Amino acid sequence: MARIISITNQKGGVGKSTTAEALTAGLKLKGHSVLAIDLDPQGNLTHTSRASAKGATALGVLTGDVKVENAIQNTEMGDIIPAHSGLAGADAFITDTGKEYRLKEALENIKDNYDYIIIDTPPALGILTVNALTAADSIIIPAQCDIYSLAGIDQLFNTIKPVRKYCNPDLQIEGILLTRYSARTTLSKEVAELAEQLAEKIGTKVFKSSIREAVAIKEAQILQKSIFDHAPSSKVAGDYKQFIDEIDTKGA
Numbered sequence: 001m002a003r004i005i006s007i008t009n010q011k012g013g014v015g016k017s018t019t020a021e022a023l024t025a026g027l028k029l030k031g032h033s034v035l036a037i038d039l040d041p042q043g044n045l046t047h048t049s050r051a052s053a054k055g056a057t058a059l060g061v062l063t064g065d066v067k068v069e070n071a072i073q074n075t076e077m078g079d080i081i082p083a084h085s086g087l088a089g090a091d092a093f094i095t096d097t098g099k100e101y102r103l104k105e106a107l108e109n110i111k112d113n114y115d116y117i118i119i120d121t122p123p124a125l126g127i128l129t130v131n132a133l134t135a136a137d138s139i140i141i142p143a144q145c146d147i148y149s150l151a152g153i154d155q156l157f158n159t160i161k162p163v164r165k166y167c168n169p170d171l172q173i174e175g176i177l178l179t180r181y182s183a184r185t186t187l188s189k190e191v192a193e194l195a196e197q198l199a200e201k202i203g204t205k206v207f208k209s210s211i212r213e214a215v216a217i218k219e220a221q222i223l224q225k226s227i228f229d230h231a232p233s234s235k236v237a238g239d240y241k242q243f244i245d246e247i248d249t250k251g252a
């Protein structure tokens with residue numbers, strides 16, 4: 001049965017999609033079967049993986065119009081359920097009783113087919129993120145290495161609490177992943193300490209690996225390739241490899 005991981009932080013630009021891409025591609029390279037689901041109407045993961053946003057998408061899966069099996073596209077990066085821009089209206093049209101369980105129910109049919117299911121979520125705490133957190137076994141919180149970015153984690157925890165209470169009591173927080181740190185300044189002591197404090201407060205850890213800011217990440221996304229494909233020997237690919245080994249302790 002797949003381990004389902006939601007990559008979530010309501011702040012934009014903190015490396016959610018980049019981390020979802022690296023996890024999907026990196027776990028596949030390690031020999032795992034991986035499905036990525038793009039729940040962000042902006043569709044960054046969909047674009048980087050060269051999946052098509054036309055036809056069956058995560059939108060149809062959530063509305064029940066599409067069978068989940070029919071929404072999966074096989075890309076070089078891995079299997080992907082693409083996003084659709086119409087997801088932007090999800091809070092207005094996914095409103096009926098049981099609305100939090102749409103994704104969880106859809107995944108019942110396919111979760112035995114994968115080792116990992118990675119869900120990229122939008123920069124918002126609405127129904128899409130709640131569906132991801134209800135379906136997931138665990139959450140990874142990417143956070144940019146600055147004080148203001150970290151402060152938002154408190155707010156995220158206020159969404160996790162009711163999801164645990166009403167929808168998914170077993171939801172684990174795997175950890176906080178510090179992203180986009182400047183190699184020149186190294187990780188500042190204040191930021192590292194604040195991250196540790198927050199992690200303790202929400203009952204998790206800060207991952208030992210952190211991800212440096214590197215232009216190779218942006219290049220790979222422009223070329224629509226994974227970081228391991230575009231710059232396999234770069235330091236930032238090494239950061240993500242180390243992080244993936246922290247997640248994937250058992251190996252393929």
Ligand SMILES: Nc1ncnc2c1ncn2[C@@H]1O[C@H](COP(=O)(O)OP(=O)(O)O)[C@@H](O)[C@H]1O
Pocket residue numbers: 011012013014015016017018019044123179180211212213214215217218221236
């Ligand atoms: N480690 C990194 N080094 C350089 N640029 C990065 C890195 N991680 C993310 N970015 C860039 O920062 C922007 C936001 O990253 P993204 O993963 O899309 O964040 P989110 O999904 O949280 O909004 C993107 O333009 C991406 O290319």
Ligand SMILES: [Mg+2]
Pocket residue numbers: 016017018040044121
């Ligand atoms: Mg994103």
